[in-house]
Amino acid sequence: MTRIVATEPLGVAPTWAVLQRALFDALDEAWRVYEARYCEPDGSLRYTGSMQPRDGADDFYEAFTGWGVLYQLGGSAELLAVTKRHWEAVTEQMDRRGYIADEFELGYDWFHIGEQLTVFLSLCAGDPADESFHARAVRFAELYLPDSPTGNYDQANRMIRAPHNGGGGPRHGVCENWRSYGAELTNMQPYGLPLEDVPGVDSWEDLADPANADAMGKAMWDRLGQGDVAVNLAATSLAANAWLYGHDERFRAWALEYLDAWVARAAANGGIVPDNVGPAGEVGELHGGRWYGGNYGWTWPHGLHTIGMAVGIAVLNAALLSGDPGRLDFARSLLDQVYHLGVDRPVDDSDTPLRDRWAAELGEETATPTFLVPNRYGLGGWFDFQPPQVTFPVWLWQTSLSDADWKRITDLRERGGYDWRTVRDFRNKEDAGHEAPWIAYLQGDNPDYPEQILGVALSQVRRRLALIARDTGEVKDRDIHHWQRHNPVTTEALLQLTTGTPQVLFNGGLLPFRVSYADAETGRPGLPLDVASLVDTVEAGRTCLELVNLAGTGTRRVVVRAGGFGADRIDEVHYSGAETEYPGAPTAYTAPASRPVSRIAAVGASEVAVELPPGTRIRLDLRVTVRANPARHRTTTIEGTS
Template sequence: MNEPVVAEIPIGSPPAWAIMQRRLFDVMDEGWWLFRERYCLPDGSLRYAGPVQSRDGADDFYEAFVNWPVLYQLGGADDLIDVSKWHWEGVTRQLTDLGFLVDEFERGYDWFHLGESMIFFYSLCAADPTDEVFRERAYRFAELYLPGSPAANYDPVTRTIRAPHNGAGGPRWGINDEWRTFGANQERMRIFGLPLSGVPGISSWDDLKDPANADLMGAEMIRRLGAGDTAVNLAATTLTANAWLYDHSDRFAAWTLEYLDAWEERAKANGGLLPDNVGPNGIVGELHDGRWYGGKYGWNWPHGVYSVGSAACVAALNGVVLTGDSKRLDFARQLLDHLYERGISGAVDETDMSIRDRWEAELGDDCANPTLLIPNRHSDDGWFDYQPPQLGLPMWLWQASFESSDRDRLSKLRERSGYDWRTVRDFRNKEDAGHEAPWLAYLAGDNPGYPEAMLGVALSQVQRRMDLMAVDTVDPADMNIHHWQRHNPVATEALLQLTTGTPQLLYNGGLLPLRVLYLDADRGRPGLPPDVAALVDTVEPDRTGLQLVNLSATQTRRVIVQAGSFGTDRIDEATVSTATGEYPGPSPAYTSTPPTPGSRTVVVDGNRLEVTMPPGRTIRLDLRLTRNTYRAAHLALA
């Protein structure tokens, strides 16, 4: 690593975004302490005495802490990493006792939910790659899906995962016991409609009021949704990609790419659109009378692109992590383009859709205005369930490639939107995401107030969670298992965007390859040092621009700027801001003459640049990059 560059410019009046950002770190570190006191037992598990379903629910326990390691990696409290591991292990013991886990891994469930629970684990691996216990777990979990594993999840002949529900117990045929008869009393599922097409005598929800029809639907769900492969299983590739990041084992890479290749070929044979099901003999539509749609968490039910599109993007991104080849994104690109081409203009308020509350929060009053709506699902009657596009999916394709075509896709979505992308609304959804539009507008140069506005939203939402905890009187025996995640006071979307130039991760099983990672040189850990704030304002294929501010009046901080959390990019050179002059000037003067700004270019030729931040100083760095120079890896500080 080169000689450190030194920040020279006095900050003068500290920028509001820097003060707000450091405040956000502080209140979240207060918040997670309150959360664990309110909801956790001394062994790290959650206070809970309520019922659990036969298969569903393990993800909700892990989701209570899902972004805590990310906060540590960005600069949260020193002890947060150990606390996060303690909770993971406590919850793992708790779920083992409840019968959900075998040898610390899910006994067998779908990867829509498994992906949600595993992002906590992946974040722990990324935040502390030197932890040998978690490394061993990463290997052991990934082995469950390799050819020849005793778990027998994978069939190398058909290149399929044998069942929609899978895990440490191997293929877990069938469905949840609660759905063995699927009647109209499943009221919470009514908004999603019928689980299957083509069941004789059942064409509407009211037909499920007949007990015989309810039994028939349950039997068909067991037969058609309880066997074979399904597209959401693509999220299992993150298990092997995460293990590969430790030591680049060819075995983990080979399986990841083999399984991804199999689904890419099926998409190509289906006109470029990813099907959602493969039967036991490796044939698309085998259990669904030839339909390419209808699989578990597939195009027909319950979420469509929300599950299939997410799994496709997660797997495609894993392919890029392993190979550096952006062509690995093509089948995810084609999937999204297929939907965008079929988009219509309509108002959210006037359109039937399954997940309305999400858009009411994200779009506010603009729900009354016509905007782009894309089909989310497909049945025998064609595409339906039109909703606004989820921007996180195309956003991550651009992040993975930084190719003009992926940026153009986002620009076209903005042109077709009926709302102002610069508007920052005060909400927080389940994925701790949803503010991609105003952030993209900021990166495009036409939303300059975004950093302060977004940090204000984050502070507001953290305070709301803390207030919810303060008035929470629910007895653990009466809790809904989603209760904890609704009170989790850690919100990382703003910090990810503003400090690292990275969107929130894909919630159903994605890795988090940060555009920029900071390392605290004095404390030997990841994250911004105390008092230091960072703002990434330029994200281009070969360039990252950022500002660092040391708000301390007395302490010098040393921060290492790394190009990517997986270390793939090389910083060729950095243009750094400089200052000359007589600051602070003579003491009898009423003020000092502002220093003269300048810049100089430093050759780096590596993926790290150390910056010394004297008290009350700021620096701007313009990093010129060569992307994908090095293999992605879980990198330690040393």
């Protein structure tokens, strides 16, 4: 492995570097506080309360969202074993409750399965040498292959047979407690009617009539609980994850075949992906021939938020599996068509039920006219206008690094009526939402972003710790979302700054880093102790970053890796150095001046080793060939350097 040595004295440490290491330290303390408060000795959650018949398992896994990713980034070495223990304990806990079949969700929708899957995927990526998780990854992916005894997949029609599916196979119907869907379900009221064509039910108030509630519940069971739905596209992450271990062609073939079926359906629908396929394989079969109206579809409950997430996850998986960025066209077309329908209007005047989310992201600018796009479609046409979620086009660009995908993002900024440079102190469910100011930073227009987003991350850790400290009562029968609302682990800022990568697509996305690291001394992934990193340039042929060693005495050795799952090749690295007599004579009041020098090293591999003596810094300009290698899970064993 090519090895370069930092020679530039650090001098006054940059604020971002000090804040970044402070964030690592704060997170290392915070997860321990959380674990002590909410977990049993075996790693399960302290909970003995009631649960709904199908809904709930995802929330127990989500209690540990981000923990495996934090380990990958350089969090405590203990986090790997700790997160595995919690995953296994929660799996056993949910198995006892009847939610699990052979360690996988018995049968639920992929909006929720995807949420819980992110923890598992991070453990597979963080330790590919773990044979138990490798075996699980293969077993889970096999649940959806054509020859699986579960029967999840109908190969003749290229469809998953039910909106609820999993380890127990197709699970027809919806939640049993929705057999009667009445007006008392006030938590669902903001999303409107699940089906708009049930006789006698024209408004939410009509559901107050028990007969109407029963009619709605039966229609939901019969129509929303059958056939394939677009959100099932997120299941391709199981196949992609298993394929990354050994390139088993079975998984690649299934994921691409399943995605291609939805691509064909969208093409037949004018480019907009339909949200439902009936048991016989026909779009609109259960919805009067309409392409919309399916479970977690365009009409109910979230529309583009759910479908865009699933489509985005599927095309990113396809690009990973095939090495072909053209696979992203399916999602590109979807976004472009929705954006074409946009209007300029304040969020305060929109019809979205999610104003609280946008109030956090935009603050007082919800009163300013901005670009809004429709998120849902029903019998009355397009509705639920919201600002575009920047994470979707950002991930397309992150995967392709094409000028056209970058332009889609910059066009959104130009059309938007709010300031993309503003960094607000919030944390949403996905631990995301700061993509706009990050993009402005990468554009060279937001130089203070690193310090600001790290300050926000530290603020949010402190807030979660304060919530935990105030949470003094019995926790065994709390709301099952209680844990995720107190989880203090945040990774958004660290992902953006250290790896040049946006937050993972929350409902089941894989996380291919633009740049990743390993400690050359220990072999574990992530930044070594005392080392901070800042990625400030991401382009098709270049990734630029700075490494800083804040240690006063210890040399740190870090391996810098390019591309998601090792797919990119570093052809050469241009790096900074200094000719200096630092620290100079003890009789002098200041250190001697250094003369900056630039050097170039040939690499020809996906990684390069960097030695950082104490109190040094180095800037790396990686010249890369993207997608030069097939992506794969890679162990953290460090080979010799030269």
